[in-house]
Structure formats: structure tokens, C-alpha cells
Amino acid sequence: MLRKLSVIAAAAGLLVAGAAGPALANGGALEAKDVHWSFEGPFGKFDQAQLQRGFKVYREVCSACHSLKLVAFRNLGDKGAPFYSEKYPNSNDNPWVKAIAKDYEVNDIDSETGDAIKRPATSADHFPSPFANEAAARASNGGALPPDMSLLAKAREAGPDYIYSLVTGYAEPPKGLTVPTGGHYNPYFPGDLTSAWHGDHKSVPKGGFIAMAPPLKADLVTFDDGTKSTLDQQAKDVSAFLMWAAEPxxxxxxxxxxxxxxxxxxxxxxxxxxxxxxxxxxxx
Known part of the structure; x- marks a missing residue:
């Protein structure tokens, strides 16, 4: 089932390098939307239910293209994490963490033959990459390299606000804007649209072209707690999860x-x- 959803969202993920363009440094994106987060402020905390929903969005959609290589499965059971439980102060003993890890396979070496093998992951392993190497990742994404998501929320200026704005901000390109093959117009993605704009040079639209197709849509993921799976909800939840991943x-x-x-x-x-x-x- 997870693989089926991953195929549906083959280009899923966030912030893939723009298909059109070398000139991203100029900037010109809209300012990220201001979203209220439970973890804001000096006394803010992560909403564990939201983190669990966000993890499900990542696992069923984003992980088809994006790695989370700095996060170990055991981290999911640490204090403040999506699956933390006071009953299991040692996250390696957490049954939810163990069950999640077993759904993945990781590369290993057979101790007897020395051959490369695959084995079920344990809580001590890190999330595996969906691709064998960078070349394979680019080949599967039209030449664009999907970034690792481990520190994504801290690497972008507006953090989770930016991630939320990007995945909810896809729009129809304005008349006069030529979208390149494999590209998608997003006013929140930084870029320089001057060369693709055929209107008044003083009114070049904000945003840029991104290689990633819109990754989320309503009901793409079913939440176990019964929360309605709208585009907005999925975007908020996965943004919160990525904030946790970046600053656990x-x-x-x-x-x-x-x-x-x-x-x-x-x-x-x-x-x-x-x-x-x-x-x-x-x-x-």
C-alpha cells in the first residue's frame, strides 16, 4: 500500500532544485505564509498527534524521493518525538519504533560471505535513502536532486512556514509565462522568471519553476486518529514533523x-x- 502511494506521488517531496533554472539567487518568491505552530514561543511544545500524522505523510508520500538520513528510527521514540511513551524510556524498546523499523530494509554485509545484502531495519538504523546514489536520484526526477529532509526546516529561512507555503502554493501560471517541460509554477519557490515572461518587464511574476509536481492532495493519506485529511492539514502536519526532525x-x-x-x-x-x-x- 505504501509503495502504491509512493508511486502515485513519484515526484513527491519538497524544495527540489528548479527545473528551469540556474538563476535562483535573484529571488523573487512571495513571503511565506504566517502559520501558527504549537511549538512556537518560549513555552511551545510539539503536538505529538500532529507529529504522528506528519510522519505518516512523510512515509507514504515524501519518502518516495526524499531521504531522512540524519534521523535514526530510535529517535522516533525519544522524549518529545512522535512515538514517545513514558513506558519506554529507552526508545530502542518502544514497540511502535520497532514496528516502523521493520517496514524498511537497509543495506548490510553478510558476515559469512561478505556479500552485500538487504535486511529488515532495527531501531538502531537510520532511515534509508530511496535511491542508491545521486545519479539514480536525478535520473528518477528529471535531472533534479531531491534534497535530504533531515535539516530542511532549519535550512530554509522561514522554516516550517516556507515548507507549508510551498506545498500549498502551486498555482496556475499567469498569462504570458512560459513554463518549461517538467516544470511547475510556484510563487513561493525562489527563482528568476524574467526569461520566461513575455509580458510587461515591470510586472514579472513572483516565484519560480520547481521540478516537483504538487505532492499533496486531499485524502491522499488516511490519518489513524480520524483527522480529516485535507491538503492544508497534510501540509501543516508534515511541516511540523520536519521541524521536529530538524530540531528534535x-x-x-x-x-x-x-x-x-x-x-x-x-x-x-x-x-x-x-x-x-x-x-x-x-x-x-
């Missing part, structure tokens, strides 16, 4: 920072009190 210790970092601030406030008060005590009887 976000909650821990915020808690540590808050504790440090409290410590500094108390230390400042103690130092001030000490100063007043030491210099109480001294003239200034």
Missing part, C-alpha cells in the same frame, strides 16, 4: 534555557544582596 531537542532546549534564566535571576539577586552587605558601612 527543541523542547529540552527551551526547558534548559528557562532554567538558566531563573538561575541567572537568582544569582543576580544574591550578588546584589552580597554587595549591599559588604559595602553597608563604607562611604562611597
Amino acid at each position: 531537542k527543541l523542547e529540552e532546549r527551551k526547558q534548559t534555557g528557562f532554567a538558566v534564566l531563573i538561575y541567572l535571576v537568582l544569582l543576580s539577586g544574591l550578588l546584589y544582596a552580597s554587595y549591599k552587605t559588604v559595602w553597608r558601612n563604607e562611604s562611597h
Whole structure:
């Protein structure tokens, strides 16, 4: 079933290099949409249900083209992760993590023969790449190289807002814009459309051409918790999941920072009190 969905979304993923163009540095994309996230702010936390839905979108759609090579299966069971459970403080013992890992195969070497083999993944393994190498990845995507998604949400300026805007932002190209073969117009994708624009040179449209076809659509993924699978919901959920993948210790970092601030406030008060005590009887 997963493979069937992957085939349906063969070009699935985010931020593939633009098919039209070398001149992406000029920029000209629309500003990313402002989306409210549960993990925003000093006390924000990941919504575990949302992370689970986002992981399902990644697994059934995005993983057909995009790797997640810096994430190990056991990370899915860490504190703050999609499948964390207090019953399993050691994520390697988490049954959900083990079940997910077994759905994948990873490359290995037969210890007896030395031959290259495939084996079911364990919680200690990292997510395997969908392609054997870069050449195979480009050959399957019209020459474009699908980026690894491990740090995608931190690598883009607007982070999850950008990812959400991109996957929901595909639009019909304006009249006068020539879209190259294999390209798709997206006003949120950075590019330079000057050479493809045949209208007033002062009104060149925003955006660029992206090799990836629209990866998401309503009801493409069925959510286990009964949440309605709209395009908007899928986009939000996978963007949140990719934010977690890029910064899995976000909650821990915020808690540590808050504790440090409290410590500094108390230390400042103690130092001030000490100063007043030491210099109480001294003239200034």
C-alpha cells in the first residue's frame, strides 16, 4: 500500500532544485505564509498527534524521493518525538519504533560471505535513502536532486512556514509565462522568471519553476486518529514533523534555557544582596 502511494506521488517531496533554472539567487518568491505552530514561543511544545500524522505523510508520500538520513528510527521514540511513551524510556524498546523499523530494509554485509545484502531495519538504523546514489536520484526526477529532509526546516529561512507555503502554493501560471517541460509554477519557490515572461518587464511574476509536481492532495493519506485529511492539514502536519526532525531537542532546549534564566535571576539577586552587605558601612 505504501509503495502504491509512493508511486502515485513519484515526484513527491519538497524544495527540489528548479527545473528551469540556474538563476535562483535573484529571488523573487512571495513571503511565506504566517502559520501558527504549537511549538512556537518560549513555552511551545510539539503536538505529538500532529507529529504522528506528519510522519505518516512523510512515509507514504515524501519518502518516495526524499531521504531522512540524519534521523535514526530510535529517535522516533525519544522524549518529545512522535512515538514517545513514558513506558519506554529507552526508545530502542518502544514497540511502535520497532514496528516502523521493520517496514524498511537497509543495506548490510553478510558476515559469512561478505556479500552485500538487504535486511529488515532495527531501531538502531537510520532511515534509508530511496535511491542508491545521486545519479539514480536525478535520473528518477528529471535531472533534479531531491534534497535530504533531515535539516530542511532549519535550512530554509522561514522554516516550517516556507515548507507549508510551498506545498500549498502551486498555482496556475499567469498569462504570458512560459513554463518549461517538467516544470511547475510556484510563487513561493525562489527563482528568476524574467526569461520566461513575455509580458510587461515591470510586472514579472513572483516565484519560480520547481521540478516537483504538487505532492499533496486531499485524502491522499488516511490519518489513524480520524483527522480529516485535507491538503492544508497534510501540509501543516508534515511541516511540523520536519521541524521536529530538524530540531528534535527543541523542547529540552527551551526547558534548559528557562532554567538558566531563573538561575541567572537568582544569582543576580544574591550578588546584589552580597554587595549591599559588604559595602553597608563604607562611604562611597
